[in-house]
Amino acid sequence: MVKSSLWTKLEGSEMNLKERMRDLCDRTKKASYSLASENTEIKNKILRTTADNILDQETRIREENKKDLDAGRKAGLSSALLDRLELTEKRIHAMAEGLRTIADLKDPVGEILHEQTRPNGLVIRKIRVPIGVICIIYESRPNVTADAAGLALKSGNAVILRGGKEAVHSNRVIAGIIRDSIQQCGSNPDLVGFVDTEDREAVKWLLQAEAFIDMVIPRGGEGLTRAVAELSRIPVLKHYNGICHVYVDRDADQNMASNIVMNAKTQRPGVCNAIETLLVDKAIAKTFLPDMIKQLEDKGVEIRGCPETKSLANHIKDATEKDWSTEYLDLILSVRVVENIEEAVKHINTFGSRHSDAIVTKNKNTADRFMKDVDSATVYVNASTRFTDGFEFGMGAEMGISTDKLHARGPVGLEELTTYKYCIVGHGQIRT
Amino acid sequence: MVKSSLWTKLEGSEMNLKERMRDLCDRTKKASYSLASENTEIKNKILRTTADNILDQETRIREENKKDLDAGRKAGLSSALLDRLELTEKRIHAMAEGLRTIADLKDPVGEILHEQTRPNGLVIRKIRVPIGVICIIYESRPNVTADAAGLALKSGNAVILRGGKEAVHSNRVIAGIIRDSIQQCGSNPDLVGFVDTEDREAVKWLLQAEAFIDMVIPRGGEGLTRAVAELSRIPVLKHYNGICHVYVDRDADQNMASNIVMNAKTQRPGVCNAIETLLVDKAIAKTFLPDMIKQLEDKGVEIRGCPETKSLANHIKDATEKDWSTEYLDLILSVRVVENIEEAVKHINTFGSRHSDAIVTKNKNTADRFMKDVDSATVYVNASTRFTDGFEFGMGAEMGISTDKLHARGPVGLEELTTYKYCIVGHGQIRT
Numbered sequence: 001m002v003k004s005s006l007w008t009k010l011e012g013s014e015m016n017l018k019e020r021m022r023d024l025c026d027r028t029k030k031a032s033y034s035l036a037s038e039n040t041e042i043k044n045k046i047l048r049t050t051a052d053n054i055l056d057q058e059t060r061i062r063e064e065n066k067k068d069l070d071a072g073r074k075a076g077l078s079s080a081l082l083d084r085l086e087l088t089e090k091r092i093h094a095m096a097e098g099l100r101t102i103a104d105l106k107d108p109v110g111e112i113l114h115e116q117t118r119p120n121g122l123v124i125r126k127i128r129v130p131i132g133v134i135c136i137i138y139e140s141r142p143n144v145t146a147d148a149a150g151l152a153l154k155s156g157n158a159v160i161l162r163g164g165k166e167a168v169h170s171n172r173v174i175a176g177i178i179r180d181s182i183q184q185c186g187s188n189p190d191l192v193g194f195v196d197t198e199d200r201e202a203v204k205w206l207l208q209a210e211a212f213i214d215m216v217i218p219r220g221g222e223g224l225t226r227a228v229a230e231l232s233r234i235p236v237l238k239h240y241n242g243i244c245h246v247y248v249d250r251d252a253d254q255n256m257a258s259n260i261v262m263n264a265k266t267q268r269p270g271v272c273n274a275i276e277t278l279l280v281d282k283a284i285a286k287t288f289l290p291d292m293i294k295q296l297e298d299k300g301v302e303i304r305g306c307p308e309t310k311s312l313a314n315h316i317k318d319a320t321e322k323d324w325s326t327e328y329l330d331l332i333l334s335v336r337v338v339e340n341i342e343e344a345v346k347h348i349n350t351f352g353s354r355h356s357d358a359i360v361t362k363n364k365n366t367a368d369r370f371m372k373d374v375d376s377a378t379v380y381v382n383a384s385t386r387f388t389d390g391f392e393f394g395m396g397a398e399m400g401i402s403t404d405k406l407h408a409r410g411p412v413g414l415e416e417l418t419t420y421k422y423c424i425v426g427h428g429q430i431r432t
Numbered sequence: 433m434v435k436s437s438l439w440t441k442l443e444g445s446e447m448n449l450k451e452r453m454r455d456l457c458d459r460t461k462k463a464s465y466s467l468a469s470e471n472t473e474i475k476n477k478i479l480r481t482t483a484d485n486i487l488d489q490e491t492r493i494r495e496e497n498k499k500d501l502d503a504g505r506k507a508g509l510s511s512a513l514l515d516r517l518e519l520t521e522k523r524i525h526a527m528a529e530g531l532r533t534i535a536d537l538k539d540p541v542g543e544i545l546h547e548q549t550r551p552n553g554l555v556i557r558k559i560r561v562p563i564g565v566i567c568i569i570y571e572s573r574p575n576v577t578a579d580a581a582g583l584a585l586k587s588g589n590a591v592i593l594r595g596g597k598e599a600v601h602s603n604r605v606i607a608g609i610i611r612d613s614i615q616q617c618g619s620n621p622d623l624v625g626f627v628d629t630e631d632r633e634a635v636k637w638l639l640q641a642e643a644f645i646d647m648v649i650p651r652g653g654e655g656l657t658r659a660v661a662e663l664s665r666i667p668v669l670k671h672y673n674g675i676c677h678v679y680v681d682r683d684a685d686q687n688m689a690s691n692i693v694m695n696a697k698t699q700r701p702g703v704c705n706a707i708e709t710l711l712v713d714k715a716i717a718k719t720f721l722p723d724m725i726k727q728l729e730d731k732g733v734e735i736r737g738c739p740e741t742k743s744l745a746n747h748i749k750d751a752t753e754k755d756w757s758t759e760y761l762d763l764i765l766s767v768r769v770v771e772n773i774e775e776a777v778k779h780i781n782t783f784g785s786r787h788s789d790a791i792v793t794k795n796k797n798t799a800d801r802f803m804k805d806v807d808s809a810t811v812y813v814n815a816s817t818r819f820t821d822g823f824e825f826g827m828g829a830e831m832g833i834s835t836d837k838l839h840a841r842g843p844v845g846l847e848e849l850t851t852y853k854y855c856i857v858g859h860g861q862i863r864t
Contacts, residue, residue, distance in 0.1 A: 033781065033805065116826060122815055124825060131837050132807065214837050235667065235838045256860040263862035349465065371855040373465065375564065383554055383858030392863070393556060393854075394548060405563050405646050405851045406667045406839040419837045422825075423803040426815030428688040430695035431824070 021205045024193045025212035031190035032133050032158035040107040042187060043154055047103040050181040051096040057177055058092050064173040072166055084140045085167055095146045102150040105396040108415045109156040123425045128418045130156030132214035135206055137162045137228055139220035142170035149178050149192050151399050155417035162195040162203060207232040219400055239403035241327040242272030242355040244385045247344040249361035250283035257360040258292050263384040266299045270329045272401060273356045273388040277334045279344045285337045301331045308337035324351040341366055345373045352376060354403040356385040377409040453637045456625045457644035463622035464565050464590035472539040474619060475586055479535040482613040483528040489609055490524050496605040504598055516572045517599055527578045534582040537828040540847045541588040555857045560850045562588030564646035567638055569594045569660055571652035574602035581610050581624050583831050587849035594627040594635060639664040651832055671835035673759040674704030674787040676817045679776040681793035682715035689792040690724050695816040698731045702761045704833060705788045705820040709766045711776045717769045733763045740769035756783040773798055777805045784808060786835045788817040809841040
């Protein structure tokens with residue numbers, strides 16, 4: 001396999017940090033204009049070649065990953081963090097398989113979103129195009145290096161990768177394989193730039209580099225995301241957290257409601273589309289809640305309740321104001337009895353994080369009202385919030401979830417990594 | 433006509449600035465959730481009632497406008513600025529007519545952008561919804577108060593208006609009429625908030641109020657826009673300037689090319705979609721440029737040329753590096769001879785502002801390449817750049833132009849003032 005020369009140049013550079021970052025940005029931006037990024041066949045070839053090379057170099061990847069694991073153990077990382085860091089054989093194969101899946105997805109670039117011919121004969125087409133250069137800032141899981149680069153490349157974007165310092169050896173070797181694979185396919189390896197320094201100043205500089213970078217995507221915990229959003233001059237696509245709700249309405253099928261609540265809370269409590277708060281209509285609280293609480297407690301869920309909830313079961317902790325806006329990511333659930341749907345909607349719009357919220361009801365009017373009034377990216381009727389996910393939405397893969405209102409909301413797949421331009425063809429029209 | 437009480441409350445408030453801004457934001461956000469903003473009939477009624485009331489109160493508007501004009505004259509404002517400030521009878525009528533035009537436009541809210549039924553039976557609909565609260569920061573033209581509020585309301589958004597201090601009396605009376613008209617129609621006047629202070633700290637506070645405001649739109653010169661973009665923690669939809677180009681290719685119809693260049697430069701040089709730079713293919717420079725330059729000079733256009741251009745005509749000033757990135761907004765044109773289309777594209781992507789750029793050519797391959805490679809919001813083949821405009825694009829009206837890549841590009845009409853949400857209907861589906 002060819003070792004790409006520009007990659008070596010960056011590694012061996014004696015430039016100072018700012019110069020290195022500028023050079024990295026400049027080369028990535030130039031690469032983003034290269035035709036390679038616009039051709040579906042070449043993009044797919046790059047993705048499949050990278051998958052092959054990742055499998056070929058499994059031993060090398062595991063050696064580099066071991067350096068990170070050893071350093072992590074020395075630094076006293078928690079076992080959860082060490083687990084996230086580890087690239088097992090299975091995970092390396094999944095990484096390669098993920099790239100092949102992305103290659104199989106439809107290329108979003110070039111789609112004509114709208115076309116019209118104006119009375120003066122101008123043909124105006126609104127065409128889907130890549131965004132340009134995307135900077136992805138992520139934490140400990142090194143497989144993000146391949147996933148994120150793969151999605152960015154397929155959507156026609158050049159990408160600058162900045163991983164967590166715990167995973168630096170793993171990320172470096174994977175990014176190197178991607179760059180070499182691009183070169184092997186005859187394209188510009190600078191389509192994937194890698195921030196090969198642990199210096200935090202590098203990130204600060206990148207987040208101000210609006211002349212080079214078009215979008216920033218932080219992938220990690222709330223702390224990372226907030227830090228990125230605060231420092232960035234470049235638009236950031238993100239979600240801070242997932243404070244999701246199920247509201248059980250007076251007209252709910254109560255059996256369905258308890259199934260949905262159990263699923264949304266306990267199936268995988270550590271993810272952003274799991275619920276943190278259960279809202280129950282006062283009209284059915286007495287018939288619904290005692291058994292619901294028992295089921296949850298049987299599954300090991302700690303309940304924190306409003307006074308009304310506490311009056312319906314023993315040994316329940318107080319839910320404080322803070323509970324309503326806490327993402328537990330754990331087997332804890334806050335429970336509140338509300339007067340009616342208005343109060344439920346108000347609670348969700350006040351304390352929620354615009355992520356995923358569900359109502360359980362057989363009443364179509366109530367359901368419509370909930371969908372209209374809840375100001376969240378995804379609103380469910382009679383289904384678990386756990387479905388907010390690129391695969392479940394049929395997108396094939398996702399870069400993450402957005403709780404922003406501008407550009408993209410909900411799961412961020414290939415289409416959400418594109419923008420559009422207007423291409424207008426005339427025959428000499430001038431404005432009068 | 434009713435005088436809305438909340439309006440009075442804000443005026444008479446003894447709260448300090450921060451409290452007043454928080455109160456304004458809080459009430460606007462609450463209003464944004466009100467059902468009024470979701471019903472087409474009510475929204476249109478508000479727009480038409482406001483138009484009627486603006487005409488009814490023409491005398492009062494002109495009296496308040498006179499206060500601004502008098503103060504402006506005392507402060508020594510330029511005649512151009514005073515002209516922009518003045519609300520003539522014609523302009524007041526145009527303002528009312530503009531609101532009626534917006535009422536006649538199709539309501540974008542509620543449109544189903546995509547619908548699918550997943551294998552598990554979940555029905556996922558992607559539905560167009562208002563963004564929420566939009567803050568509009570504008571300069572001296574007081575008619576923006578009505579235009580911007582009208583577009584925001586029709587797209588279902590609540591709006592916070594902050595006009596220039598030169599126009600404070602005019603803006604206040606117009607915003608008051610809008611608020612009173614909303615109340616008269618039985619809706620919440622807080623849908624239109626007005627920043628009734630000239631204190632600049634108010635703007636700084638608003639630009640950090642991401643809990644209340646979803647989008648900021650600056651409307652004014654580059655200085656205002658840059659200041660807003662730098663201070664804002666909230667997404668800003670904007671264009672800094674319009675450094676637009678016409679590239680005349682070797683395969684151009686040269687007569688068509690000179691018509692397009694004359695139109696794009698001289699028809700209205702002070703607007704953002706007028707061109708600032710003419711790029712000419714070296715292969716035709718000698719046959720095309722001398723006559724083109726003569727035509728431009730005959731119309732009073734000052735030419736600043738590259739060495740190649742200078743060699744083809746007498747008395748032409750040097751174009752310096754700075755000229756390539758200057759928006760003259762005046763009868764000045766920089767001219768550069770380029771080797772080929774590659775160099776033209778590179779020039780545009782380097783020095784342009786991603787606004788509007790045109791190629792003149794009869795060669796379809798060259799045209800396609802230009803449209804693909806030029807990284808601008810609107811790219812033209814054989815037409816003047818002057819068509820980048822909401823009305824010319826059939827949008828009916830526009831809030832402005834965006835040279836950003838995220839959320840919206842090009843003219844910003846009603847659709848661009850919306851986002852989407854996913855509404856998902858199931859029958860008890862849980863994730864396994």
